[in-house]
Amino acid sequence: MKLGKTNIRQLSLSELQEYFGSIGEKPFRAKQVYEWLWLRHATSFDGMTNLSRELRAKLEEHFTLPAVQVDTTQHSNDGTIKNRFKLHDGHLVEGVLIPTDTRQTACVSSQVGCSLSCKFCATGYMDRKRNLEFDEIFDEVALLNEQAMGAYGKKLSNIVFMGMGEPLLNYKNVLASIERITSPDGLGMSPKRITVSTAGVAKMIRQLGDDKVKFNLALSLHAANDEKRSQIMPINETNNLKVLIEALNYFYKQTQNQISFEYILFKDFNDSLKDADELIRVYRQVPADLVNIIEYNPISNARFQKPEEEVADAFMEYLGKHRVNARLRRSRGKDIDAACGQLANKG
Structure with missing residues (x-):
């Protein structure tokens, strides 16, 4: 991307109108371009075929359109599709399409x-290079939506921010991307079908409440006492369970939105009935709708194992x-490293 040029998708409709006015173009041109950017998901100015060649050249001269591209795609035996997306600066992130009989879910x-270093997560062993911009997150969703239509003839029904990174440490861009995804001139998806998952940044959970967001929230819990949680999730040392419970209650009071817990079962670590008792105690202190009990998916860096089936059943x-x-959530896409905790930009 050349220095000095503005990413055109960072401009609002009124800013685009102002630009077209300044170069002597009719105001309706702004609406045309805006539709190309967000409704038709244009990846280049050349593709904006209802604009004159001269106008397209002028846009090319003044702006960039750094669209996200699919770098590699892998198909799982269970129908899950994992994509490695390439960003304009060469960085890579992963996104997953998870189809079921009733849903088409995008994990973005x-x-x-990631900077949080959770011990069971492949992304946690990578350095955090940068935040995604809101338009890059939107691109991930738009590309997964196109994939869902192409492979299964159905649009996305749900979006989960459970891929690489901690969404609440990229607060502004995550909220701006959801605004675009839910906008009628974006993808028009209901915010009730979007879940943002956090490892537990209490201050930002409260901020979500203050901002009266309309989407759902999931807390990656994975251990229901501070000692164990700090062992596997260093963020717990500054955001302990008491502080998180207070933040979740504040979020619910402000929004009435759905809250769920994510709890991965690790063999001989958090899978005993005593651990279950501690989980019940936390659950009862928060107006949570659901606890997702998740199968552990092995990664090369971590020593954890999946418990025996009878232990999980008990x-x-x-x-x-x-x-x-x-609900016991059976992992999807394990054979292509696309399951929960496995995203690490492997080809």
Whole structure:
């Protein structure tokens, strides 16, 4: 990308109108370009065929259109599709399309790498290079939507910010991307079908409440006491369970939006009935709708293992007996490293 040029997608419709006015063009040209950018998902000025060649050349001269591109695609035996996306500066992130009979879910990334170093997550072993811009996140979703239409004849039904990075440490761009995704002149998706997952940044969870966001929130819990959680998630040392519980209650009071917990089962670490009791205690302190119990997906850097099936079943049965709304989430795309915790830009 050349220095001195502005990314055209960073401009609002009124700023585009102002630009076209300044070069003596009719105001409706701004609307045409805006539609190309957000509704038709143009990846170049050349593709904007209802503009004159001269006008397209002028846009090329003054602006950039750094569209995200699919670098590689892998297809799992279970129908899951993993993409490695290439950004304009050569950085790579991953996004996953997860199809089921009732849903087409996009799992998207918000950062290149991650700074939180969670011990069970492949992305946690990578350095954080930079945040994604809001238009790059939008591109991920738009490309996955096109993929869902092409492969399954259905549009995306759900979006989860559970890919690479911590969404709440890229707060402004994540919220701006959701505004575009949910806008009628974007993808027009309901915010109730979007879930942002966080490792637990209490201050920003409260900010979500103050901003009265309309999407759902998931907390990656994975251990329900501070000692264990700090061992696997260093962020817990500055955002402990008490502080997170208070923040989640504040978020709910401000928004009434759905809250869920994510809890990966690790063999001989957090899979005992005592661990289940601690999870129940946390669950009862927050108006959470659901606890997603997740199968652990091995990664080369970590020592964790998946518990035996009977241990996982006993854990689930115990939660059910204590009236916890829990669901065992079978991982998808394990054969292509596309499952929960496995995203690390492998080809």
